Amino acid sequence: MSFGEALLTGLAVDGGLYCPAEVPPLPALDGRTSYADIAGAIMWPFVEGSIERDVFESMVAEAYASFRDPAVCPIVELGDNHYLLDLAKGPTLAFKDVALQLVGRLLDHELEKQGRRVTVLGATSGDTGSAAIEALQGRDNVSVVILHPKGRVSEVQRRQMTTVDAANVRNVAIDGSFDDCQDLVKAAFNDTALREEFGLAAVNSINWARVMAQIVYYVTSARAVAPVVDGASQPVSFTVPTGNFGNVLAGWYAKRMGLAVDQLVVASNQNDILPRFFETGRLTARPVAPSLSPSMDIQVSSNFERLLWEASGRDGKAIDQLLTAFRADGDVDVPWVDGLRAEFDTGRLDDDGILAEIKLVHAQLGLLIDPHTAVGTYVARQARRDNSVPMITLGTADPAKFPDAVEKATGVRPALPPFLSELMSRPEYLVDAPNDLGAVASEMRALG
Numbered sequence: 001m002s003f004g005e006a007l008l009t010g011l012a013v014d015g016g017l018y019c020p021a022e023v024p025p026l027p028a029l030d031g032r033t034s035y036a037d038i039a040g041a042i043m044w045p046f047v048e049g050s051i052e053r054d055v056f057e058s059m060v061a062e063a064y065a066s067f068r069d070p071a072v073c074p075i076v077e078l079g080d081n082h083y084l085l086d087l088a089k090g091p092t093l094a095f096k097d098v099a100l101q102l103v104g105r106l107l108d109h110e111l112e113k114q115g116r117r118v119t120v121l122g123a124t125s126g127d128t129g130s131a132a133i134e135a136l137q138g139r140d141n142v143s144v145v146i147l148h149p150k151g152r153v154s155e156v157q158r159r160q161m162t163t164v165d166a167a168n169v170r171n172v173a174i175d176g177s178f179d180d181c182q183d184l185v186k187a188a189f190n191d192t193a194l195r196e197e198f199g200l201a202a203v204n205s206i207n208w209a210r211v212m213a214q215i216v217y218y219v220t221s222a223r224a225v226a227p228v229v230d231g232a233s234q235p236v237s238f239t240v241p242t243g244n245f246g247n248v249l250a251g252w253y254a255k256r257m258g259l260a261v262d263q264l265v266v267a268s269n270q271n272d273i274l275p276r277f278f279e280t281g282r283l284t285a286r287p288v289a290p291s292l293s294p295s296m297d298i299q300v301s302s303n304f305e306r307l308l309w310e311a312s313g314r315d316g317k318a319i320d321q322l323l324t325a326f327r328a329d330g331d332v333d334v335p336w337v338d339g340l341r342a343e344f345d346t347g348r349l350d351d352d353g354i355l356a357e358i359k360l361v362h363a364q365l366g367l368l369i370d371p372h373t374a375v376g377t378y379v380a381r382q383a384r385r386d387n388s389v390p391m392i393t394l395g396t397a398d399p400a401k402f403p404d405a406v407e408k409a410t411g412v413r414p415a416l417p418p419f420l421s422e423l424m425s426r427p428e429y430l431v432d433a434p435n436d437l438g439a440v441a442s443e444m445r446a447l448g
């Protein structure tokens with residue numbers, strides 16, 4: 001399948017995920033210094049054959065021109081060889097923009113080329129929805145239906161989705177959890193009739209193009225902080241606040257492409273299926289407990305399937321059996337855990353810890369961080385083995401997206417950037433629906 005087809009399809013008809021058949025080595029980056037130039041070079045081997053190079057590079061440039069920092073993803077020093085990679089400079093203040101600003105453009109281009117129209121159906125735990133809506137609103141060939149768990153996203157997150165007044169956008173508040181929303185999306189994709197009726201496409205983190213776009217900032221940040229010895233870049237480590245495993249998986253691909261990585265640390269909140277998995281070798285689902293870091297309130301990390309598939313030696317049958325058993329019982333032994341333990345470290349932080357960490361970072365550095373990023377900075381300190389190796393923690397949201405938690409921890413209420421100052425007073429457009437596929441289909445039909 002071409003990149004363009006995988007981009008449009010998102011989820012395979014049999015329920016599986018698309019992965020690159022070959023993982024290319026990192027290209028030479030001589031002379032490329034801007035984020036967009038480096039991004040174009042790193043992603044080119046994945047998209048080659050689906051798009052012309054100059055068209056691709058200009059879409060990349062356009063996507064990253066929408067960021068509020070010339071570095072696109074700037075780095076902040078935290079001290080003690082620990083760095084924060086700020087991924088929240090895009091239009092919706094979370095790291096999802098880094099991929100979606102590009103993926104929205106790629107999708108529109110591919111649809112135009114094929115003379116097709118699609119409905120993008122997505123589930124969001126808060127940040128994907130607004131980033132997708134922001135990237136796709138008003139585009140000719142795309143309708144967007146976003147499901148979010150009613151009452152379980154922050155007010156700023158909700159308003160970033162629901163205050164967009166565009167004829168091709170519909171927000172649906174589902175009576176259920178994020179996992180319920182994600183299951184509804186999966187069920188819709190597995191329903192051949194629905195798929196055909198709407199030409200369904202997905203831009204949630206199961207879409208390979210998003211993982212691809214996220215590989216870039218692992219490379220740019222490593223280049224910025226890695227010590228160079230005898231002309232060779234030394235390894236760096238990364239800690240990634242994790243929910244659906246899309247972000248940290250991109251780090252794993254960067255390593256596969258040849259980036260010198262020491263530790264890759266998966267940081268979870270109290271919904272800690274991944275740390276428990278690495279401890280026990282069993283994937284055991286538990287009910288989702290809403291936390292201060294809602295974008296990580298996930299029990300089934302959908303991108304983890306891609307890693308398991310690679311760990312199994314690309315044995316699709318074995319993965320299908322494993323995940324079928326997991327969906328049925330919520331509990332399964334994973335035979336390849338030892339190999340994975342060698343590649344990942346993990347840690348977790350609950351809500352009290354999150355508040356303490358936001359407070360600590362503010363007291364020490366005068367820096368406000370959001371609750372997701374706080375999970376990262378804390379776990380990074382706990383998990384790092386060697387302080388002479390630079391540790392880069394990925395900052396996944398702007399603190400202004402979660403003002404209540406930040407104010408509770410520090411007494412300081414972070415202000416929204418000026419371009420979002422009217423967010424809290426604009427009218428909202430959304431509908432409620434039960435946790436039911438038929439109801440979701442009706443909402444898609446209503447959009448036309």
Ligand SMILES: *Cc1c(COP(=O)(O)O)cnc(C)c1O
Binds near residue numbers: 296372
């Ligand atoms: C989506 C999100 C995460 C989790 O990222 P995954 O790729 O799903 O693991 C963490 N923090 C924030 C702020 C997010 O929006």
